[in-house]
Amino acid sequence: KDTEQRQKLANVVILATGGTIAGAGASAANSATYQAAKLGVDKLIAGVPELADLANVRGEQVMQIASESFSNDDLLKLAKRVAELAESKDVDGIVITHGTDTLEETAYFLNLVEKTDKPIVVVGSMRPGTAMSADGMLNLYNAVAVASDKQSRGKGVLVTMNDEIQSGRDVSKAVNIKTEAFKSAWGPMGMVVEGKSYWFRLPAKRHTTNSEFDIKQISSLPQVDIAYGYGNVTDTAYKALAQGGAKAIIHAGTGNGSVSSRVVPALQELRKDGVQIIRSSHVNQGGFVLRNAEQPDDKNDWVVAHDLNPQKARILAMVAMTKTQDAKELQRIFWEY
Numbered sequence: 001k002d003t004e005q006r007q008k009l010a011n012v013v014i015l016a017t018g019g020t021i022a023g024a025g026a027s028a029a030n031s032a033t034y035q036a037a038k039l040g041v042d043k044l045i046a047g048v049p050e051l052a053d054l055a056n057v058r059g060e061q062v063m064q065i066a067s068e069s070f071s072n073d074d075l076l077k078l079a080k081r082v083a084e085l086a087e088s089k090d091v092d093g094i095v096i097t098h099g100t101d102t103l104e105e106t107a108y109f110l111n112l113v114e115k116t117d118k119p120i121v122v123v124g125s126m127r128p129g130t131a132m133s134a135d136g137m138l139n140l141y142n143a144v145a146v147a148s149d150k151q152s153r154g155k156g157v158l159v160t161m162n163d164e165i166q167s168g169r170d171v172s173k174a175v176n177i178k179t180e181a182f183k184s185a186w187g188p189m190g191m192v193v194e195g196k197s198y199w200f201r202l203p204a205k206r207h208t209t210n211s212e213f214d215i216k217q218i219s220s221l222p223q224v225d226i227a228y229g230y231g232n233v234t235d236t237a238y239k240a241l242a243q244g245g246a247k248a249i250i251h252a253g254t255g256n257g258s259v260s261s262r263v264v265p266a267l268q269e270l271r272k273d274g275v276q277i278i279r280s281s282h283v284n285q286g287g288f289v290l291r292n293a294e295q296p297d298d299k300n301d302w303v304v305a306h307d308l309n310p311q312k313a314r315i316l317a318m319v320a321m322t323k324t325q326d327a328k329e330l331q332r333i334f335w336e337y
């Protein structure tokens with residue numbers, strides 16, 4: 001392309017972290033059996049030559065891992081690099097290729113801590129590039145399309161999977177074997193079709209430039225762990241997590257974040273010892289925990305996670321606890337973000 005045409009296109013940086021979108025299987029029939037995090041970012045970009053029609057694209061390999069192994073240090077490393085790039089005058093948008101298992105956690109983390117209105121789009125795939133009907137190429141094409149579109153600015157961190165534009169706050173991996181894997185209880189924000197975005201909704205919760213959190217002020221994250229609620233549950237896991245150093249425990253509760261009578265006394269004790277107790281729900285898609293329903297949260301000084309699933313509640317608790325150790329203040333943050 002001539003220089004004049006190139007100058008008109010947006011500059012998009014692709015930060016690669018691994019996942020199935022960079023995966024490879026033994027044969028084209030292997031859609032589910034393969035190794036994640038094999039291909040480098042240059043190969044990913046070379047695999048979709050049409051990206052050059054959308055933007056001036058360059059890649060950086062930030063890490064090369066399957067996303068189930070993502071650590072808090074990895075989150076910080078990635079978020080700090082995103083912040084540096086977002087400040088650069090010659091970057092208009094950022095795409096992050098990521099494994100789908102914890103993609104919803106990273107997208108929400110970035111949504112909370114990046115102080116920019118430039119588009120940040122997180123993307124993955126359900127099938128490796130070597131499989132028949134691989135979904136990574138189109139997902140990546142859509143991510144670059146959204147990241148280079150001025151309309152995407154100021155809408156928080158976005159996720160492009162299966163032709164949909166989802167809010168990084170709301171979206172969650174709800175299905176693990178289909179390409180239609182990512183859903184939000186509140187619906188997608190828009191669609192991308194043939195490189196063009198169509199928008200229908202805006203996020204109502206605080207994010208990015210309107211967030212009180214800033215990655216530049218965060219150098220470490222407190223330990224927050226999750227324990228699961230089910231019939232016949234005991235308090236063993238909760239006590240062990242606290243003993244292991246958890247500053248907050250997310251209760252991945254049944255229904256409305258309900259807590260078994262066998263577990264309640266231990267959680268009241270742990271709260272007295274300074275551990276934050278955050279009631280979330282593990283119902284698939286559409287958990288919604290009400291304060292003082294099911295449990296007397298005011299009396300116990302516990303927090304409810306609102307509509308955040310347990311893994312997203314962990315992210316918000318870690319970020320919030322870089323600023324406050326007060327349960328009432330944590331609750332305000334859980335309502336607002």
Ligand SMILES: NC(=O)C[C@H](N)C(=O)O
Pocket residue numbers: 018019020021036065066067068098099100101102124125126127
């Ligand atoms: N589809 C995927 O990307 C799954 C993979 N285990 C990952 O999260 O890295």
